Amino acid sequence: MAFTRTAGKHRARRRPTRRGANAAGVATLTATGVIGTLAASPALASGAGAEAASQTGFNRVADLGDALAAVVDDQAHAQRYAADRAARIKAEAVARAEAERLAEARVKEIRATRERAARAAERTLLNTFQLPVAGSYITTGYRAGGSLWSSGSxxxxxFRAASGTPVVAVGAATVVEAGWGGSYGNNVVLRMSxxxxxxxxxxxxxxxxxxxxLAPGQRLGLSGASxxxxxxxxxxxxRTGPDYxxxxxxxxxxxxxGVNV
Structure with missing residues (x-):
């Protein structure tokens, strides 16, 4: 009795032939451009040099990969260098700005200190008083009576002072009168600070x-008997005012x- 194989879904699928697999591989290589690169070489165009061509193509791909990796490394290095340089420049700029700020603050502090010292010295000067004749003493007191004075006192x-003795301002002042003053003779009137x-x-x-x-102690004339x-x-x-x-x-x-009289 004879058996026959029926066609249908129970029939085993055909395995792809070697030839079919090779065709698929060629298609893949063609898509990636490798076959085109290999075909361009006359030495690899013949069937006898297929294996050598295959090896040379892969070597070229490997070389291209290495070259690309080197380019990427160089670019990464350049980027890191540029970033480091930018950071360094920024840090230097920040340091310079801070140094300038500190220097300016120091200058302001010094200026303020000098101004305070000048004001203090001015206050000290304004509050400094002394005798009108150095080392002298009073010979006739205030409100002494007698016929020598038209007002009666x-x-x-x-102050005792020989003729030609230096007479000085008792404190910081401005001259408001300098000349003949009648019974006062040659006289000077100062407005004090x-x-x-x-x-x-x-x-x-x-x-x-x-x-x-005039500064305190500055000479304004010489004593006499005018x-x-x-x-x-x-x-x-x-006086409380400039007049008699x-x-x-x-x-x-x-x-x-503060004068010891």
Whole structure:
């Protein structure tokens, strides 16, 4: 009895032949461009050199891969170098800016310190008072009575001073009068830094002019006996105003400003 194989779904699938597999491989190589590269070489065009061509193609692909990797490495290195350089430049700029800020702050601090010192020195100068004649003493006191004074009393004090003795401003002041003052002879009137006034009479010479600023102890003239005087001395007055009649106790005035009289 004979058996025959029926066609249908139970029939085993055919295995792909070697030839079919090779065809598929060729198609793949063609798609990637390898066959095209190999075919361009005359030495590999014949069937006998197929194996050598295959090897050479893969070597070229490997070489291209190495070259590409080297390019990528170079690019990465260049990028890292550029990033490091940019970071370094930024850090240097920040450091310079901080150094400039600190230097500017230091300059401001020094300037402020100097200004404070100058103001302190100015305050000290304004508050510095001294005798109008160095090392002298009072020979006639304030409000002393007698016929020597037209008002009947002494409106100031007299300091002992030989003719030609330097007479100085008792404190920082501005000259408001410098010249002949009648019975006061050659006299100088100063407006002091605290708004009060002082007068220096019977001078033999005057060395300042109206509007001039004087420092404490600056010379304004020489003592003498000009005007209504019985002999060389310095007549000194302290006043609330620039004119005669506004006098106050010169000794109390000087002591209030720290002068030992």
């Amino acid at each position: 002494h409106s100031g004090v007299d 605290d708004g009060t006034y002082t007068q220096y009479g019977h001078l033999s010479s005057i060395e300042v002019s109206v509007g001039q600023s 005007g209504n005087a019985t002999g060389p001395h310095l007549h000194f007055e302290a 009649g506004s006098d106050m106790d010169p000794v109390a005035y000087l002591r209030a400003h």
